[in-house]
Amino acid sequence: MRASLAPRRRLYNTGAKLLLWLSAGICCVLLLFVIGYICYRGLPGVSWELLTGQESILQGTAGIFPSLVNTLYVIIVSLAVALPLGAGAAIYLTEYAKSRRLVNAVEFAADILAGIPSILYALIGVILFCTALRLQKTLLAGSLTLAIMILPTILRTTQESLRTVPRSYREGSLGLGSGQWHMIRTVVLPSAADGIVTGCILAAGRVTGESAVLMYTAGLSTVMQDFSSIENIMKASGATLTAALYVYAKERADFAEAFAVATILLFLTILINFSAELAAKRLHKRKK
Amino acid sequence: MNRSRTRSSPSELAMRTLLFICALTAVIFVLLITVYLILSGLPAIQEIGLFNFLFGDIWQPTSSTDPKFGILPMILTSIYGAAAAIVIGVPIGIFTAIFLAKAAPPKLAALIRPMIGLLAGIPSVVYGLVGMCVLVPCLRKWLDLPAGDSLLAAVIVLAVMILPSVISVSETALEAVPKEYEEASLALGATELETYFRVTAPAAKSGIAAAAALGTGRAIGEAMAILMVAGNVANMPSLLKSVRFLTTGIAIEMNYAAPGSLQRQALFSIGLVLFLFIMLINILLSIVLKADKGDNL
Amino acid sequence: MKRLLMSCAVCILFLTACGSTADTAVVNTEGSTSMADIIAVLQESFHTEDTSITVNFSGTGSGAGIESVLTGTCDIGLSSRPVRPAELQRGAAVHIIALDGIALIVNLSNPVTDLTIPQIASVFTGQITNWKTLGGPDAPIAVYGREAGSGTRTAFEELIGAADNCLYTNEYGSTGDVTGNVSTNPNAIGYASLASVNDTVSILKVNGIACTERTIQNGAYSLQRPFIMVTNQNTVLSKPSQAFLDYALSQEAAPYLSLAGAIPP
Numbered sequence: 001m002r003a004s005l006a007p008r009r010r011l012y013n014t015g016a017k018l019l020l021w022l023s024a025g026i027c028c029v030l031l032l033f034v035i036g037y038i039c040y041r042g043l044p045g046v047s048w049e050l051l052t053g054q055e056s057i058l059q060g061t062a063g064i065f066p067s068l069v070n071t072l073y074v075i076i077v078s079l080a081v082a083l084p085l086g087a088g089a090a091i092y093l094t095e096y097a098k099s100r101r102l103v104n105a106v107e108f109a110a111d112i113l114a115g116i117p118s119i120l121y122a123l124i125g126v127i128l129f130c131t132a133l134r135l136q137k138t139l140l141a142g143s144l145t146l147a148i149m150i151l152p153t154i155l156r157t158t159q160e161s162l163r164t165v166p167r168s169y170r171e172g173s174l175g176l177g178s179g180q181w182h183m184i185r186t187v188v189l190p191s192a193a194d195g196i197v198t199g200c201i202l203a204a205g206r207v208t209g210e211s212a213v214l215m216y217t218a219g220l221s222t223v224m225q226d227f228s229s230i231e232n233i234m235k236a237s238g239a240t241l242t243a244a245l246y247v248y249a250k251e252r253a254d255f256a257e258a259f260a261v262a263t264i265l266l267f268l269t270i271l272i273n274f275s276a277e278l279a280a281k282r283l284h285k286r287k288k
Numbered sequence: 289m290n291r292s293r294t295r296s297s298p299s300e301l302a303m304r305t306l307l308f309i310c311a312l313t314a315v316i317f318v319l320l321i322t323v324y325l326i327l328s329g330l331p332a333i334q335e336i337g338l339f340n341f342l343f344g345d346i347w348q349p350t351s352s353t354d355p356k357f358g359i360l361p362m363i364l365t366s367i368y369g370a371a372a373a374i375v376i377g378v379p380i381g382i383f384t385a386i387f388l389a390k391a392a393p394p395k396l397a398a399l400i401r402p403m404i405g406l407l408a409g410i411p412s413v414v415y416g417l418v419g420m421c422v423l424v425p426c427l428r429k430w431l432d433l434p435a436g437d438s439l440l441a442a443v444i445v446l447a448v449m450i451l452p453s454v455i456s457v458s459e460t461a462l463e464a465v466p467k468e469y470e471e472a473s474l475a476l477g478a479t480e481l482e483t484y485f486r487v488t489a490p491a492a493k494s495g496i497a498a499a500a501a502l503g504t505g506r507a508i509g510e511a512m513a514i515l516m517v518a519g520n521v522a523n524m525p526s527l528l529k530s531v532r533f534l535t536t537g538i539a540i541e542m543n544y545a546a547p548g549s550l551q552r553q554a555l556f557s558i559g560l561v562l563f564l565f566i567m568l569i570n571i572l573l574s575i576v577l578k579a580d581k582g583d584n585l
Numbered sequence: 586m587k588r589l590l591m592s593c594a595v596c597i598l599f600l601t602a603c604g605s606t607a608d609t610a611v612v613n614t615e616g617s618t619s620m621a622d623i624i625a626v627l628q629e630s631f632h633t634e635d636t637s638i639t640v641n642f643s644g645t646g647s648g649a650g651i652e653s654v655l656t657g658t659c660d661i662g663l664s665s666r667p668v669r670p671a672e673l674q675r676g677a678a679v680h681i682i683a684l685d686g687i688a689l690i691v692n693l694s695n696p697v698t699d700l701t702i703p704q705i706a707s708v709f710t711g712q713i714t715n716w717k718t719l720g721g722p723d724a725p726i727a728v729y730g731r732e733a734g735s736g737t738r739t740a741f742e743e744l745i746g747a748a749d750n751c752l753y754t755n756e757y758g759s760t761g762d763v764t765g766n767v768s769t770n771p772n773a774i775g776y777a778s779l780a781s782v783n784d785t786v787s788i789l790k791v792n793g794i795a796c797t798e799r800t801i802q803n804g805a806y807s808l809q810r811p812f813i814m815v816t817n818q819n820t821v822l823s824k825p826s827q828a829f830l831d832y833a834l835s836q837e838a839a840p841y842l843s844l845a846g847a848i849p850p
Contacts, residue, residue: 005479016481020391023383027455028400030448031407034418041421056629088310096304097311109314115570116321116563117509119535122542123559127324136613136658137643148317155314181303209411211512216542219643223628226611226639235611237641245413250516250758251618251644253765253785255421262414269409277402350733351749425769434727434772437755519755520732530755540758544646544734548656551734 038262045260054224062257064264066224067244070139073227074214074240075204077143078150082203085147086154087196094162095170095184110152118212121149125217138237139225142218146210150203157202161195162188198279205272208265211242220247241265322563329560332357332553341557347522347532349541349551357554359537359561365525366534366565369439369514370507373446377507378500380447381454382489385499388455389462390484408452416516419445424517431528437519439531445513450503457502461495462488494577501573508565511535534562612826615643616650616663617736618759619778620812622845623683624663630841631832638825644759647736651677651815660826662815665736665778676818682833683847686779686796687741687808690764690786692771697721699790702807706745708774711752716772727754729763729775740810741776776808780846798848812847 005013053063089106097103125145135141165188173183189196219237222244226232239247241261249258333341336357344358384404388397423444428436465488473483489496511533519530520540532540538555545552614624621644628640645653647664651672654662668679689705691697697719700708707713709728717723730753731738737760742748757763763775768785779796782788788796791808800806814830816822822830832838839849 009479009482013479013481016485017391020383020387020481023380024387024392024400026380027384027407027451028403030451031403034410034415035406037418037422038414085310085313088307089312089314092304092307092311096307102311106311106314109318112318112567112570113314113321115505115509115566117505117511117535117566119509119511119538120321120325120559120563120566123328123538123556124321124324126542127328127556128320131658137615148321151314151317179297179300181300205409209409211411211413212539215512219641221641221643223625223632223639223641232611232639235613237613237643242411242413245411245417246512249413249417249420250762250765251621252761252781253768253783254761255765258417262417265411265414269411270406273402273405273409277405348733348749350739353749421769428770428772434725435729435754435766435770437766515758520758521753521756530753540732540756541734543644543758544649544732546646546648546652546734548652549648 035266038259038266041255042259042261042263042266045256046263050257050260051264055222064222064241064244064257064261066222067239067241067261069227070218070225070236070238071208071240073139073236074143074146074218075207077140078146078207079200079203081144081147082150082154083196083200086151086199087158089151090155090158090162091184091188094159095180095188106155110155113148114152114156116149118149118210121145122213122216124148125213130217136235136237137217137219138235139218140234140236142214142240145213145217146207149210149213150206153203153206154196154199157199158192158196161192161198164195165191194279194282198276201272201276201279205269205276208240208268208272209242211246214240214243215246218243220251222247241268325556325560325563328553328556329563330557332550332557333560335550336554336557341554342561345524347537349545349554355550357550359534359558361522361524362532362534362537362558363561365439365531366508366562368525369442369446369531369533370504372439372443373450373507374500374503376443377447377450378454378503381451381499381503382458382496384451385455385458385462386484386489389459390488391481404452404455407448408456412449412510412513413516415445415449416513419513419517433528435519435530437517437530438528439518439525440527442514442518442531442533445517446507446510449510449513450506453506454499454503457499458492458496461492461499464495465491497576498573501569501576505566505569508562508569509535511539515539534558534565538562610638610825612638612640612661612823612829613643613659614640614650614661614663614814615645615653615659616815617647617665617812618644618761619665619685619737619781620663621760622781623812623842623847626841626845627829627833627838630838631829634832635828638828640829646734647739648734654815654817657817657820660816660823661830664813664815666740666810668813668815672815678816678818680814680816680830680834681811681850682814682838683812683842684801684850685810685812685847686801686806687737687744687776687810688779688782688796689774689776689789689791689808690767690782691774691789692767692769693785693787694771695721695787697789698787699793701792702745705791706747709742709745709751709753710747724772726774727770727772728752729755729757729766729773731760731763731776732756732758736810737776737778741808744808744810778846780812782846798843801848811850 052065054065055062093103129135129141129144130137169187173187220243221238225236225238245258245261248254343360345360346356346358348356423441424436427441469487469491470483473487515536520532520536521530522532523529525531538558624642647666650662651664653659655675668677714726716726742751760777760781763777764786767773767775794800794806796806801809842849
């Protein structure tokens with residue numbers, strides 16, 4: 001059949017095919033180059049000492065343990081705030097809300113939140129949490145700002161997974177006389193759990209990769225913070241991995257360490273993407 | 289009887305109210321953000337004058353004799369930069385999406401898809417770092433410039449960064465096109481590639497438009513990566529010169545502007561302008577999607 | 586549901602507890618990024634003496650640091666330019682902890698070694714645009730500087746007599762950023778605090794005088810400025826902050842200051 005095509009059509013087909021393969025090729029080459037270059041310059045610098053050590057000018061050692069801890073802090077606190085809000089909102093929208101207008105308004109708001117660039121979140125964090133709520137430049141202020149930023153991610157993924165729970169489950173439970181919340185808690189939420197987990201992993205990924213917000217709201221200190229009491233936890237202020245990368249690359253021109261941190265971030269990204277995919281796969285399996 | 293009692297029990301009512309409040313938070317946050325950005329952005333605009341602020345072409349905020357707060361160079365740079373990034377990034381993204389959704393051998397597509405996901409997950413500072421260490425020196429050598437930091441470098445980085453979102457959104461749209469369309473076209477004698485380009489892609493045009501709009505939003509909003517490659521002087525945009533975007537204008541001076549100074553307030557005004565840009569794109573997008581829903585099928 | 590409620594409770598706890606501003610053993614310093622190394626080394630040596638106090642540093646800018654301490658958002662402000670009369674009037678108390686030279690830096694491959702102040706001014710105001718004029722190779726000059734608001738930029742431009750008149754090819758957000766970019770671009774010239782310049786770039790002589798500890802201490806090197814800790818006279822300094830300030834001004838801290846490249850006054 002191919003042979004019978006007019007020359008012009010054959011040219012069109014070959015051209016189109018070339019275009020598609022070329023575009024996909026460019027994407028792959030780009031990614032492989034970025035990964036390869038980062039590993040090439042960063043892997044030699046990654047060591048157990050770097051991961052678990054603290055930097056010391058007096059002893060001449062480097063270490064990013066404080067930044068790892070700060071990153072973990074920000075992930076935990078921002079999720080602790082955004083998860084109940086986002087999941088709660090999604091539950092209300094799918095299970096309770098009767099007014100289509102309310103659902104539309106909330107979904108529209110979530111879309112707007114998702115579209116706001118992070119530099120604007122940085123400004124908001126500075127005005128709202130650092131200044132108006134007097135949190136100063138702290139990890140707490142940064143985490144709360146990020147909580148707003150990841151709210152739409154959690155809201156949307158929870159909503160998606162709640163929708164996959166069959167109607168019959170709900171009706172069965174309600175028919176047996178349980179209250180609506182009781183039904184949601186015992187029937188809907190357990191079956192939607194992996195969707196919510198996926199949302200959390202995606203949100204954690206966004207938090208790990210975020211830099212602008214944290215640089216302006218959470219501080220840039222790379223020394224170990226004191227997490228021994230609630231008060232100190234609230235006053236702790238420091239750089240997460242991305243912010244530390246920026247500090248090393250831009251403020252200290254220490255590219256060896258910057259690329260080492262970049263390598264670690266790269267592996268974290270791979271890990272997060274992989275687990276998100278795994279969670280999503282489990283979700284799909286259940287759907288079938 | 290039993291059922292209605294448990295339904296209206298205090299704890300049920302409490303949960304219902306609590307969840308309702310949760311649902312409202314997204315709306316509240318949007319209102320809060322809008323109000324705060326307007327409140328903190330207006331004072332400087334009032335002091336500088338709207339016309340001088342938006343159309344002034346000199347940004348010299350800390351001059352002791354004659355401070356000037358014109359952000360026209362930043363506005364134009366953001367528009368040009370995003371437009372150029374889209375011109376490069378969107379076609380590559382859409383073609384890759386067609387490749388993944390239709391033309392690629394399934395095994396190859398399954399291999400590339402997670403790679404695209406990874407491209408999306410890499411933090412923007414990492415893109416900035418690679419751009420700064422590879423792209424900038426290369427541009428300097430190849431084009432024989434005093435310094436490689438330029439609009440061109442920023443455009444290339446932006447084009448790479450918008451690729452993954454363009455690809456994943458348009459791929460979803462392409463996959464949602466009913467199989468019957470393609471089957472009909474094939475049955476009429478079109479080849480597979482002709483079908484993808486002339487039937488499937490046009491049928492998915494609203495999704496592809498959404499992908500382009502999403503890319504525009506990301507390109508206008510990106511700050512940290514281009515902060516590291518653009519050179520950051522508030523010149524009028526020119527491809528091979530150091531430029532400052534709206535976002536990098538905020539980012540570079542944010543830490544240094546003294547609280548309460550007009551410089552800092554002006555940065556919040558830039559934030560307000562950027563916010564309006566983003567909202568404009570959002571609204572345009574929803575109009576496009578709505579109009580398309582109307583005439584579709 | 587318990588988990589949901591728990592997390593809600595934790596958030597509320599967090600938010601309410603935020604209002605309290607009791608004295609904790611944390612000293613927040615904010616200001617000039619040129620002083621980052623100095624604070625980092627003081628932070629560390631001070632911590633070995635008194636482990637109960639954590640010193641934090643936010644690299645913003647000299648002006649922002651002074652403003653922050655005056656408005657109470659940090660404990661100690663750090664300035665790498667002289668404090669202005671208006672700031673003194675509002676209650677800024679000045680403690681000079683060290684001196685610093687502003688080093689004029691070029692790429693290691695650049696053969697130029699010495700410039701006069703008028704030459705520097707012509708380069709930074711855009712009158713000289715090729716290295717050939719200065720005895721170097723035939724290549725364009727890339728003028729690197731800091732962004733508006735930086736103490737280094739203000740001090741440098743005032744010292745060469747070109748305040749608000751400089752034409753930069755690129756502007757960077759921190760001292761290390763200028764150094765890093767000069768080290769990768771053979772055409773570049775920039776300025777950075779001597780304290781944070783390393784051996785990836787070469788330092789030019791100014792009027793034939795090298796930028797060293799001795800020439801800065803005896804005043805022969807003209808591009809120099811003080812490193813200052815600023816406190817607020819109108820409020821009582823917290824005990825940990827006072828301890829840190831006393832330590833920074835003490836004889837014990839002097840060797841650490843030199844280690845970080847600063848020059849004890």
